[in-house]
Amino acid sequence: MPSLRSIFNVLIVVGISTALHSSDSFNAPPVTFGSNGFANWGAADFPPSDVGVPLVPQSTDALTLSLLPKFDPNRIQSYIQTLVNFHTRHTASITNSTTVGIGAARNWIQKEMEELAKPANGAIKVSMPCYFQVAQPGLPRSVDICNVQAEIKGHVDPNRTYVYTGHYDSRRINISDFTNYAPGADDNASAVAIALELVRILAPVVAKTPPAASIIIAAVAGEEQDLYGSNFLAQTLKNASVNVQGNFNNDIVGSGSNAPFSPLNQHTIRIFSGGTEFLPLLDPDLVDELLSTGYQDDTPSRHLGRFIQEVNAGAAHVTDMQVSLIYKADRNGRGGDHMSFLSAGFPGIRFTEPQEDFFHQHQDPRVQDGIQYGDEIEFVDFDYTARSGRVNLLSIWSAANAPGTPTNFTYDTDIGFLATNESTPADWLENISTLYWDKDAKSKDPLLDHFEIVWRPLASQQWTHMMPLAQTEMAAGTVRLPISKDNAVFGLRSVGKDGKKSPAMYAISSD
Template sequence: MFKRYLLLGAFFLPLVSHAQEIVNRDPEIERYVKAISADSMKASVEKLVSFGSRHTMSSVTDATKGIGAARRWTLSKFQSYAKNSGGRLTAELQSWTLKPDGRRIDKEHEIANVVATLKGTDPADDRVFVISAHIDSRAFDIMNRDIDSPGANDDASGVATALELARVMAQAKFPATLVFLIVSGEEQGLYGADYYAQQAVDKKWNLEAILNNDTMGSSAGSEMSVIDNTRLRVFSEGLPAYQTAEQAATIRSIGAENDGKTRQLARYMKEVGERYVENLEVVLIYRNDRFQRGGDHTPFVNRGFAAVRITEMNENFDHQHQDIHTEKGKEYGDLIKFMDFEYLRKNAGVNLAALANLAKAPQMPQEVKIEVKGSANYAKLNWKAPKSGKVKGYYVLMRETYQPFWQKKFFVTDTSITLPYSRDSYFFAVQSITEGGNESLPVIPLPTGR
């Protein structure tokens, strides 16, 4: 017999357009989220804007102007936060040379990522969770490296978020490792993210989730004067581009086109983010990115990692990739005055809640299976315990096949369950959980017993 407990407030989750009502917050995570400061993030954006052009091809030697000065300042901020970490937070510049590409790189140029790593406390836990943003900026002419391109929202907002999370979380002790990744070269072709993603493959890092923050600090859209600081978009790809023909056949055979690793991460961000951040709905966009646009999550997605893009609800294109000027009484340019730092604070809270909950959770359950022989009126699932982490039990998630979010949640202490629901009519997944209720990412079961 399996053990089953119903979770009040979490067992039946109504599928409605507004934010889900989730209870049982982790006091530690709640404290970190409340510690996020809009003023602190504004100060970071102001400093980044002061470097003038942060174009990838701008000066790397000037002490006060250009991308080199911006990277060194960002590194110094991470290093200042490291002093409160007991030696677990370290920061470095990861430098290499870009070669001309005949497009947006017209000569050899030094490029660098700023990488801050908060080492996990469990030697047996090799998981790495990444928050990323890009430090480079641009004006209308993608090759103009001299004109001021403040990039306040695109993407000083993301850099400020990563810095703020490092400030707040430097003293935290999580089993898994967190990386605060500030990349260069996004506007010229995703070079910094591509370099780091390839390192992860070559060095066999266990990157379990990448949260890419890009253009997330303005609540005013450019069309019809839309102002909305209550919604945040999370983009996630569906069918992975890296899949083999055999993997694609398996996905189609079980109907899991909407349940890849990245889509599961997006759902996780919605549930956990709305749990801790009030008056904010996490809106899931079921595509990898906007039409004809790109972001630093894509090099990770293309290599098989779970990576999402986090972006404000309504982008304002008058203040994105524009030269600073006024035309017919309208101001153009990515300036601080057009940002909403209370909105940015809430968006940073979603990132922190998701990262902290993941880093505190056990590893995902292993070898999750669903039995497909015998009566189809039942769903029989079994799995193995995770490789590391202290496990209180497991959540078995369930939803109707046409629904976008999980509808029911069962708690079990065993590593198997039989549910009185047709395996053909529902999707299922399994999460590991801690004593405090921190959940791993869900794992979709594969069929067995055919």
């Protein structure tokens, strides 16, 4: 005999089915789930999707694709082992040894970068800028904070710059312990290994074909104490009025094999992207507008994350990775070097592995109750780190060779809104969106061919549609779209003469 609950459920289903089929105007979409097990039936079939065409991830040119497989897991293993062998890389550790401490580590990184950069024939400049940092909580003595960085100057727009960062300091449970063994293999020798591979792979390329915009590849210090090195770098760039359009920070990119998501996560990397939380430092009025208009998920950092996710989707057959975009500046209660760039007003994101292993992070190496603790090299997957490097090289090189991200993208607040008086034009009352951009943009960016409108329903994380603008529309500087501002968000991105596309710019009101 069926239960009352099962009878009740049948009656509900029958009732819903009857109600739906009583109307000829609606057919319920099937309840479906994606291959990842997530429901994809949660959003309505709305707004209508006939404006533009469905967005297909942009493809990558043959040269860039040919660079990605060059990441060498054996080299990555060697780099990480060398860094581990310095015993500790604590920010306050000794600097007068050639084999132990942060001084020995940074000198080795600089020499290695210089050697790897030689095939660039001078197109990669390696340096070690430093400043003096007085003792602070967690930093038991005053020290020199030194970054090691390789700079590749862009040949079209050298002031536009993309910055890779990965910190090279390490720590134990006690953040002030600067003498005992702190291997820091995953956190964060893994990211330094990617930095060295980026220099090695790009050196022969930039000798012949430098990027259009500039690239900085930096191993920064003092992250574990208070982001000292990255703040020094970000503020230096800000004071020099450098147009930093993206910080690609890598921190803990050594392994994906932590339960319960193994083995799928061996081919997944997370990108953390900040929302409006850093913008009040720059423009409180902008935050108010983004929050009031539904654009709170459309900060420059999240657009940078969307860009990385898209270019990787178009080249996933080579990167062998998928990108998971996270709507947070960082993990709960945590931080990283990209926050220094966010605080300086630059877009910044964090690459990190999908499921951190806290047994092997910020730990004193030991065996306790049969459990191995400590950030040792044995827990690093060098193939995973190589794949993470591919995503970084793909996205940085693609961005640096595309036109710059547009500016001055606005929408009309009068058109597609309520009438203010009886003389309000009738065509202003259509519930549509009118968008504007800089009609002289092509004269300012020699790489730019045209703009492309992208849009998505508010509930979608990634852009769903794109609409290339004709040259006549580019010159006019405006377009009207039959989509309500209440139902979608719009972005504007640059498209180069070779088809390369920039991250998008969000729309703000034209008032």
